[in-house]
Amino acid sequence: LVIQVLDDTTDLGIKDMVEKECMRWASKGLNITYQIRESRGGYKAGALKEGLKRDYVKECEYVVIFDADFRPEPDFLRRSIPFLIHNRDIALVQGRWRFVNSDECLLTRMQEMSLDYHFTVEQEVGSATHAFFGFNGTGGIWRIAAINEAGGWKDRTTVEDMDLAVRAGLKGWKFLYLGDLQVKSELPSTFKAFRFQQHRWSCGPANLFRKMMMDIAMNKKVTLYKKFYVIYSFFFVRKIIAHMFTFVFYCVVLPLTILVPEVYVPKWGAIYLPCIITLLNSVGTPRSFHLLFYWVLFENVMSFHRTKATIIGLLEAKRVNEWVVTEKLGDTLKNKSKSSAPRRSLSKFIGDRVLVHELGFAVLLFVSGCYDFLYGKNYYFVYLFLQTITFTIAGFGYIGTIVPGN
Numbered sequence: 001l002v003i004q005v006l007d008d009t010t011d012l013g014i015k016d017m018v019e020k021e022c023m024r025w026a027s028k029g030l031n032i033t034y035q036i037r038e039s040r041g042g043y044k045a046g047a048l049k050e051g052l053k054r055d056y057v058k059e060c061e062y063v064v065i066f067d068a069d070f071r072p073e074p075d076f077l078r079r080s081i082p083f084l085i086h087n088r089d090i091a092l093v094q095g096r097w098r099f100v101n102s103d104e105c106l107l108t109r110m111q112e113m114s115l116d117y118h119f120t121v122e123q124e125v126g127s128a129t130h131a132f133f134g135f136n137g138t139g140g141i142w143r144i145a146a147i148n149e150a151g152g153w154k155d156r157t158t159v160e161d162m163d164l165a166v167r168a169g170l171k172g173w174k175f176l177y178l179g180d181l182q183v184k185s186e187l188p189s190t191f192k193a194f195r196f197q198q199h200r201w202s203c204g205p206a207n208l209f210r211k212m213m214m215d216i217a218m219n220k221k222v223t224l225y226k227k228f229y230v231i232y233s234f235f236f237v238r239k240i241i242a243h244m245f246t247f248v249f250y251c252v253v254l255p256l257t258i259l260v261p262e263v264y265v266p267k268w269g270a271i272y273l274p275c276i277i278t279l280l281n282s283v284g285t286p287r288s289f290h291l292l293f294y295w296v297l298f299e300n301v302m303s304f305h306r307t308k309a310t311i312i313g314l315l316e317a318k319r320v321n322e323w324v325v326t327e328k329l330g331d332t333l334k335n336k337s338k339s340s341a342p343r344r345s346l347s348k349f350i351g352d353r354v355l356v357h358e359l360g361f362a363v364l365l366f367v368s369g370c371y372d373f374l375y376g377k378n379y380y381f382v383y384l385f386l387q388t389i390t391f392t393i394a395g396f397g398y399i400g401t402i403v404p405g406n
Helices: 012-027 043-051 055-059 074-086 105-131 143-150 160-170 191-218 224-259 267-284 286-316 346-353 356-376 381-395
Strands: 003-007 032-036 062-063 088-099 140-143 173-187
Touching: 003 012, 003 043, 003 105, 012 032, 043 160, 043 356, 055 286, 062 074, 062 088, 062 143, 074 088, 074 140, 074 173, 074 346, 088 105, 088 143, 088 160, 105 173, 105 191, 105 224, 105 267, 143 160, 160 173, 160 191, 160 224, 191 286, 224 267, 224 356, 224 381, 286 356, 286 381, 356 381
Parallel strands: 003 032, 088 173
Antiparallel strands: 062 140, 088 140
């Protein structure tokens, strides 16, 4: 067993702390190595690729990956490796994320609901029906031979984990998701960090779809049914259409039905069907069922960011390869007094906290709601006013944890 600590941080204080901690464990006889790079080229993919180049890796069959904010249980390897040993066709065993700070604020509760659905439904179904799903980037164990056969880690997009999974899947390798193999992690609790994360998670898959669509279609090693599943269900519907439809329907088409009489949406399409889909999405987190309505409003706000990121990925526009490390607070606020927070200038405060696009949509929805209240017959104004409030709250940055001086 070899433990690699791949440190790409530019913070010298953090770097020194991590190196000393590795040396402390090494002095106790643990086979642990601390590795840094001269440049951060390729970001996470570059670091992982560099880690697999070490000579001692040739003697290893498997590599398990954890991000710095993940905390595996002591029996993680004992519960995951047997599946790889007894089934040589399996390339990846993926564990389920659990969240230590899900109750920190309303933002983290919303994230828990979305991610629980992702693991409970999307990953579980992909594993059970097609033995294929997207690697989550952490909390999973890979067969090194499968990584090498698929071409190794590539930094052509910001979703190196999904990139590797798709290439390995096209080579015929199978994946296994274990819902009871759980790994504790931390969610971003500031709205700014969450927006950057969602940009990467939405832009990267769209860009990868652009790069790999023809490779998937022309592949000879997997069945036509599996190729259809990967192209249509995995990528097109879930990574592209889902974001765009949510934003366009709830934030553009519905207001237009009020302002432009020629645009008509039947009630079953505007109310009943979305309600059924929303209820189905709540199966992953029953304890948050009472937050379901606000979760819908919040997801509509985030669909704007995801749609924008998806279009950037499809067109390979300017921010397509933007990689901003997702800020996790940990115990920062507990250990940091408010009096020590630096004061910001008014212009920086406005730039950080006032989001013009969100406020613009809030105005559009408010005007549409007022018009429907005065002249409409479908009572859409109830939804429009509630969505206006949510966009306004997001537009002024009052979502998630507020960090003094940040």
